[in-house]
Amino acid sequence: MTIKAVRGVHDILPDASSTWQRLEATARRVFEAYGYREIRLPIFERTELFARGIGEVTDIVQKEMYTFDDRTGESLTLRPEATASLLRAYIEHGLYVQPKPVRLYTMGPMFRYERPQAGRYRQFHQLNVEALGEDHAGVDAEVLAMLVELFRALGLADRLELQLNTLGDAACRPRYRERLVEYLRRHAASLCEECRDRTERNPLRVLDCKKSQCASVLEGAPSLLASLCRECDEHFARVRAHLEAMTLAFVVNPRLVRGFDYYVRTTFELTTRELGAQNAVAGGGRYDGLVELLGGPPDAGIGFAIGMERVVLLLAADASTDARPLALLIPLGAEAFARLLPVAQAVRARGVAVDLAYGERKLRSELERANKLGAAYAVIVGETELARGEATVREMKSGEQRAVPLSELASELGVLGGRA
Ligand code: AMP
Secondary structure, three states: OOOOOOOOOOOOHHHHHHHHHHHHHHHHHHHHHHOOEEEEOOEEEEEEHHHHHHOOOHHOOOOOOOOEOOOOOOOOOOOOOOOOHHHHHHHHHHHHHHHOEEEEEEEEEOOOOOEOOOOOOOOOEEEEEEEOOOHHHHHHHHHHHHHHHHHHHHHHHHHHHHEEOOOOOOOOOOHHHHHOOOOOHHOOHHHHOOOOOHHHHOOOHHHOOHHHHHHHHHHOOOOHHHHHHOHHHHHHHHHHHHHHHHOOOOEOOOOOOOOOOOOEEEEEEOOEEEEOOEEEEEEEEOOOOOHHOOOOOOOEEEEEEEHHHHHHHHHOOOOOOOOOEEEEEEOOOOOEEEEHHHHHHHHHOOOEEEEEEOOOHHHHHHHHHHHHHOOOOEEEEEEHHHHHOEEOOOOOOOEEEEEEEHHHHHHHHHOOOOOO
């Protein structure tokens, strides 16, 4: 029996890597232009960090974490998201003494025990961005602009919609929550089972239910936007005005709530119509108060997470460039191999990809291999060439051949590979 990968976990194969690398490189370039610096975080943490940082009553903490005891009996969890770890590091290393906002990004795998389906995995990857220690609405607008800029740079901006909402804060949300619970209880009979359960545990999440049965109840539900306190209302108005000043398109979706307890005020998602039910490509929001909850100073915070698999799915239609070698070096025999070995090394040291055959097969089968590899040139060295101190450089497409002195071969291939 062969051993297969675990359900919901996938390999990123070589044909897909160039798309992943393009996404990572573009993200680094865009984030760094906005002043963000990379932080690399561990993949597992103490379980209580997530219980406290994400919220005990969330689906993630209650049902989706990969939690295990290590050999000393300490409870550890594979991270289901990055914000809690990032804030732990921010507090632990005193990064809050730096000029605010402290701008950080990170990328890597996350783990959630969810039901796998297209676009949803148990190990998946996120790009995470956090701006800490500043509650000005200008930070919200800047973070959103950067998110949109990344997708513009990837050529995907037209295929995505930015949805924006505000969740109020500790001053106005509890009052709203009470009114909502009262309304949902009155209509409990018309709600789906999950929403009846959520009414008591996590009522705001009911607003997010996609079932048509609940949608009709929700049409008449009290509106959070109408219940905001003055400060939250003004903050939201300023964020929208800043976005408009940058001509950034968005839609206000008053039913947008997210799976974490910690969000206040600005929340957002970037959605697509192209990935079926898994339509969220990125999501985030403001979480003032969370740093303090985790034992740090009373610093504000805002951030987002991008689901990298979903971005790669959107990019997949693009033809990605694969890594073809410039040339296949074909020695005929052991002596020719020994002569070409240092040439291959010198060309590779210039950053030009070449492949070297081992000298044991017939010229014809090596030329076929050069074709399969997509090499632009074959460089042949047999007995005749060795005797003359030359190599035959054959252009694969035209079949044209010319002789190049072996002593000049490395620099000639460097020139052909654009690295003179
Ligand atoms: P969240 O951390 O839940 O706010 O998710 C942020 C983004 O990560 C989502 O918008 C998705 O693009 C992506 N994501 C979340 N869960 C999964 C999953 N199980 N598989 C793949 N992508 C996911």
